[in-house]
Amino acid sequence: MRILANDGLVDEAVNFLRREGFSVDTEKRDYEDLLGDLPDFDALLVRSATKVNRELIEAATTKRGKLKIIGRGGVGTDNIDLQAAKECGVVVKFAPHGNINATAEHVIGLMFAIARKVPFAHHTLKSGIWHKARFKGVELQGKTLGLIGCGRIGQAVANKAKDLDMKVIGFDMQRWMDSEVDYMDSMEEVLDHADFVSINTGGAHTLIREPELERMKSSAFLINASRGVNVEEDALYYALKNGRIAGAALDCYEKEPKREGEPFTSKLAELDNIVLSAHLGASTANAARKTGMEIADVVSKYLKYGDFRQSVNVGQTVIDEGIDLYTIFITHEDKPGMFGKFGTAFGDLGVNIQENNSRRLDGLAQTIYTIQEKPTSEMQEKLLEIDGVRRVVY
Structure with a gap:
């Protein structure tokens, strides 16, 4: 193949x-x-x-x-x-x-970068100018990190933030049982209370527009290292320029170059309270x-x-498909044609096969059929009539 x-x-x-x-x-x-x-x-x-x-x-x-x-x-x-x-x-x-750890580390790195103004201090020093008082920052310790999206990456960010003595709150439609996140009932509640807001979701919808930015503290920072569509960049530009929020750090954008080395243009680059990186969240060896x-x-x-694990557009297991299922166990000789005979028998009885798993025994095979109809004695007798079948139980 x-x-x-x-x-x-x-x-x-x-x-x-x-x-x-x-x-x-x-x-x-x-x-x-x-x-x-x-x-x-x-x-x-x-x-x-x-x-x-x-x-x-x-x-x-x-x-x-x-x-x-x-x-x-x-x-x-x-x-x-x-x-x-x-x-x-x-x-x-x-x-x-x-890429979970790499992305989570990058989120934390962006938080440090914007909170301590490291890129700006680096730029001025590279230009030959010594500034110290100009770049007074804030510490992460004791601050509240708000997570929008608390999946695998969100959980990893939460664990690292906890190690920095941050309080972690978050909103997600799905809640992890064992989590460092203090879940809120809405995204708006997270925005109201967080000192840092990190977006860790897919990219289906824009989440942060002018109304959401208006809810944030004026001292708060926004971090987006997930998908560019999550943040409306025009709204963010005006919020940063007018001091509505303290700063932002972005790793992804509404429009990104398609190839390495192509020009990147964004009016956000004019601002001195934003850190930009080129979609580097998972970019580690x-x-x-x-x-x-x-x-x-x-x-x-x-x-x-035929392993369906880690599938995203079909059920990873038959259980995920959400229909009533039953099992029937067949011990039989390990020889060609057996599965065809089983399929014919089930078909004659009007039984829909959902899945079957089979493993070799010593000279025999054990096959387990997952079916959509409840097993009956009629099914059992029909299968036992097949030459080579030793045992049928349900």
Whole structure:
């Protein structure tokens, strides 16, 4: 099978996939080339740069298109049309663990940078001017950090902030059972009380506009190291310029250059109370290695074994699908044709098979069918009539 890593992949992950028997191509394609080439690949691996829309997915799956899986290195999947992938029979998986620490560290680093005005002091000193009184900052210890989004990265930020003796409050629709976060009932409540606000969500909607900035303390700082769409930059510009909030630190923007070395323009760069970095949250060698190995592993397991774990557009397990399910256990001879006979038997009885798992025993096999109808003695007798079946229980 052929895998296209369109946003690059660390050598260790490429070598792993090749040892697993896959052909791996890491040549970057632009959109038009992807439209033509993707139907020949079984898997597409991307990070945030490649936008995988409906047109691309349909082109890769119609007629003789081979695409089976899209792997997203990282957490966010807003650059992939999940519904189109589902409709076209393409599973989307992600690698959410590899860049958690790198991104959380970057959030903390941005907080220190804007609170202590480090980049501004660095710039003036590099210019040959000594300023000390001008760059008096504030400490993080004892301050309240407000998290908008308390998922994997939010939890990691919370743990690090706690080690700095910060109080951590947050808002998220989903709450972690074991968390350092003191959950609030609304985002507005977080904005009212936080000295630092860190946004750690996907990028589906703009969260911070003028009304949200008006709620923040005049001494507060805003941090966004998740998705550019989370913050309305015009509103932030006026809030910073007019002293409505004390400062901000951004790692992502509403419009970002598509390629390395391209110009970046933003009127936010005029201001002296904002720190800017070029979407560096996951840009560490450690994160690249961990994320690359993780996505290589989950894609390999899907293509070779049908493993649905870490899927984001289908249920990772049959339980996730939210329907009533039952199990029936079959001990049988380990020989060709058995599964076909079981399928025929279930079909004759009008039973829909949801999933089956099978493992070898000593000369036999144990197969467990997950079905959508409650097992009956009629099913049991029908299966026992099959030559090679030793035992059926439910």
